[in-house]
Amino acid sequence: MRAFLLVASWLPAILAGETGASYFRDVRPILQRQCQGCHQPAVKSSGLDLTTFDALETGGKRGPAFRAGAPAESLLVKYVKGDAQPMMPLGATPLTAEQIAWIVSWIAGGAKNDTPAAAKDTISLDRPPVYLQPPVISALAFSPDGKTLAVSGYRELLLHKADGSGLISRLVGQSERLNSIAYSADGSTLVAAGGTPARFGEVQIWDPATGKLKRSVTLTADTLFGASISPDGKEIAVGGADNSVRLLDASSGKELQKIGNHENWVLGTVFGVDGRRVVSVGRDQAAKLSDAGSGAFLENVNLLRGELAAVARHPKKNVVVIGGEDRVPYVYLMDRPKVMKIADDTTLVRKLPRQDGLIAALAWSPNGKMIAVGGMGPQVNVYDSDSGTLSVSCKGHEAGIYAIAFSPASDRLATGGFDGHVRIYNAATGELVKDFVPVPLSAAVTTRE
Ligand code: HEC
Structure with missing residues (x-):
């Protein structure tokens, strides 16, 4: 109940573009949960990787995924709103109005990369993990x-x-x-x-x-x-x-x-x-x-x-x-x-x-x-x-x-x-x-x- 009230009271501010959303805190979790299954280095649908800021900037077949300051012209926004087809996430429940508002607000606010240095992803297909000690084996x-x-x-x-x-x-x-x-x-x-x-x-x-x-x-x-x-x-x-x-x-x-x-x-x-x-x-x-x-x-x-x-x-x-x-x-x-x-x-x-x-x-x-x-x-x-x-x-x-x-x-x-x-x-x-x-x-x- 409490969480709902918080969200509800934030929503108008976000919709009005008053709160600058953060890439790391607000946008990245959405992309991780709802997009990266089809847009990651190992499976790049339409050439697009959505797992890092740099990859988003590079974009896919149709170019960069966003244009800083211009949400309406950003592919990310067009595809999640359904202005560009097929609507994303493909074949799944659309993003909520609140999630779209976070993305719009982040791009409108200049689409800054606020990923902390310690959280930068250094692992990729050609740079596999480096281990200092053996990891726990779970499977x-x-x-x-x-x-x-x-x-x-x-x-x-x-x-x-x-x-x-x-x-x-x-x-x-x-x-x-x-x-x-x-x-x-x-x-x-x-x-x-x-x-x-x-x-x-x-x-x-x-x-x-x-x-x-x-x-x-x-x-x-x-x-x-x-x-x-x-x-x-x-x-x-x-x-x-x-x-x-x-x-x-x-x-x-x-x-x-x-x-x-x-x-x-x-x-x-x-x-x-x-x-x-x-x-x-x-x-x-x-x-x-x-x-x-x-x-x-x-x-x-x-x-x-x-x-x-x-x-x-x-x-x-x-x-x-x-x-x-x-x-x-x-x-x-x-x-x-x-x-x-x-x-x-x-x-x-x-x-x-x-x-x-x-x-x-x-x-x-x-x-x-x-x-x-x-x-x-x-x-x-x-x-x-x-x-x-x-x-x-x-x-x-x-x-x-x-x-x-x-x-x-x-x-x-x-x-x-x-x-x-x-x-x-x-x-x-x-x-x-x-x-x-x-x-x-x-x-x-x-x-x-
Ligand atoms: C089930 C797989 C799947 C999921 C999940 C998915 N996509 Fe896609 N995405 C695709 C495919 C396939 C295309 C190519 C569509 C086409 O051009 O016909 C695409 C294309 C795109 C494009 C256009 C890229 C370009 O340059 O051509 C964007 C932007 C995009 N997706 C964003 C997203 C976002 C944001 C999410 C999550 C909210 C998402 N996608 C989730 C499969 C997926």
């Missing part, structure tokens, strides 16, 4: 052909040889954090979900063969989590800090459904075997089953026992393992065979042993035989998924584990987390076979060591 995924291991970095995805013997390529994008990575079953698409905290959420859709960003979809005002791809590769599910699950078309990036039945952040998603339903888990403690076609809520999968952070599905069955705050991995049937009762737990197949810390990552091996559990422990415990007995513990991490991935042949387990190292284990014996830092560290740091 990992093996390519289905078993050749590549994709690892999250800061502002980029790093593609490594699957045995950790070398870096293949660096895919630089706009999101500071990538919380989740998934390959389509045929390996043709690599999806990363993340964002820049308190600014925007983004789903990146890459072609791993060429290293080209096929789509970037910006959604919500905060980071996204828990991306998964339907078994046929056609849909992407992702969770948000706005308590929603979004379903996107994997080739166009178009939003197909917004599922809003969680009451807190959604941190994990997984499709059922036939791709028609989706299970999502989140901080509201619930694992919810929804129809992927209509977005309709079907049922609660679990009994509530603590915030949930992770979900993984058996490779061939509609059985999921969930885990989080209460440290116990629970294996549930996705569907209820009996009539639903509130707070009944008849779909619980098995509880795995309680972990030493919160659970942050789960993986089910592609051969269906193992479930790996990681978190604040910090070790990854691998269980026989039929008996629930511990088969091996993978040790070596110095702090929390946020990402676990099995190789397609189920013989290797890759893990990553707070200490910034990727560790590759023999999944059957728990033996550590490789330990490496996935980013190039700057010389200054290397010589000090």
